[in-house]
Amino acid sequence: QVQLVQSGAEVKKPGASVRVSCKVSGYTISELSMHWVRQTPGKGLEWMGRFDPGDGETIYAQQFQGRVTISEDTSTDTAHMDLTNLRSGDTAVYYCATLPGDWGQGTLVTVSS
Amino acid sequence: YELTQPPSVSVSPGQTARITCSGDALSNQYGYWYQQKPGQAPVLVMYKDTERPSGIPQRFSGSSSGTTVTLTISGVQAEDEADYYCQSADISFTYVVFGGGTKLTVI
Numbered sequence: 508q509v510q511l512v513q514s515g516a517e518v519k520k521p522g523a524s525v526r527v528s529c530k531v532s533g534y535t536i537s538e539l540s541m542h543w544v545r546q547t548p549g550k551g552l553e554w555m556g557r558f559d560p561g562d563g564e565t566i567y568a569q570q571f572q573g574r575v576t577i578s579e580d581t582s583t584d585t586a587h588m589d590l591t592n593l594r595s596g597d598t599a600v601y602y603c604a605t606l607p608g609d610w611g612q613g614t615l616v617t618v619s620s
Numbered sequence: 621y622e623l624t625q626p627p628s629v630s631v632s633p634g635q636t637a638r639i640t641c642s643g644d645a646l647s648n649q650y651g652y653w654y655q656q657k658p659g660q661a662p663v664l665v666m667y668k669d670t671e672r673p674s675g676i677p678q679r680f681s682g683s684s685s686g687t688t689v690t691l692t693i694s695g696v697q698a699e700d701e702a703d704y705y706c707q708s709a710d711i712s713f714t715y716v717v718f719g720g721g722t723k724l725t726v727i
Contacts, residue, residue, distance in 0.1 A: 540713060552654075552662065552705050554716040566714055602661060606713055607652045610661040 509533045511603050511611035518617045519593050527614045529586040529603030536560070536584040542606045543577055543588045545599040546613075553599075557606075558586065593618045621645045623706055623719035630725045637693040639722045641706030644687055651689030652707040653682065655700075656721075662705060666691055693724075701726045 514528040531539065542557040556567035558577045565577050576589040586603055593616075600613040623643040631637040641651060651669050654662035665676050669684040679694045693700055706719040 542713070542716065544718075551721040552707075552718040554718060557713065557716070559712075559714075568715075604662075606709070606716060607664050607667050607707070610663075613661055 509539065509605055509609040511605070511609055513601075513603060513611040513614045516615040516617070518619065521594055521618060521620055523593050523618075524589060524591040525593060525616050527588045527590075527601045527603075527616065529588075529611050531584040531586065535581070536579050536586060537581050539605050541577070541579065541586040542604050543575075544602045544604055544606075546602070547596070547599040555588070555601075590616075595619065621717060623708060623717055625704075625706060625719040625722045627720070628723045628725065630727050631696050632727055633698060634695055637696050637700070637724055639691045639693075639704050639706075639724065640688055641690070641719050642688045643708065643717075643719075645708050645717070646684070646687045646689055649708045649710060651682070651684060652709075653689075653691045654705045654707065656703045656705065657701075665704075696724075696726055698726050700724060 510532045512530045517525050519525050537560045540559045543555040545553050555571050556577050558565050574591050578587045595618050598618045600615050602613050604610040623641050625641050653666035655665045656662040665680050666682040670682045681692045683690045703721050703723050705721045709716040
């Protein structure tokens, strides 16, 4: 079974960037298609995008295009999600997930001046 | 595209809870269901409309008709109180969309 362990909570100022990492164990990351999903406080789940190692293709949800980059480091079996130009509305818990199966524990990103 | 769920459903213990999810994409894509309890990551409870993952109690079942998928919980227990999210995607999970979520309250 896949285990996904995410990096710790982050506090960022508006306009800054954040990187959330997701360490894979139980499989090699090249065997998985990793998705990123976020959940704003008290709100629902929002799909951000995914990386497919089969074709190296990255697909982003329209509302995040231009601000999000999803990547993978096969040497460490770690996936990364970079989000730039942060604003208060980006305060959320960010999850990596091998949809529809396994999820990371979530990483809280707080954007505050 | 969008998936529409009722914001809340309330049932008494032992009753049957039905949570619906509607959207045009469901006419040719599978539906998936996740259970999320406070402070926890979502957990898959149903996939491909009607398939139950191992470890999920038999009281959880799924169905599909047209542009609507339904998660049914028979004999609801207090531990089933949670938020439930539906999700659909194309066959290769290229694009994914979630419903707005339904809060199941066991009263």
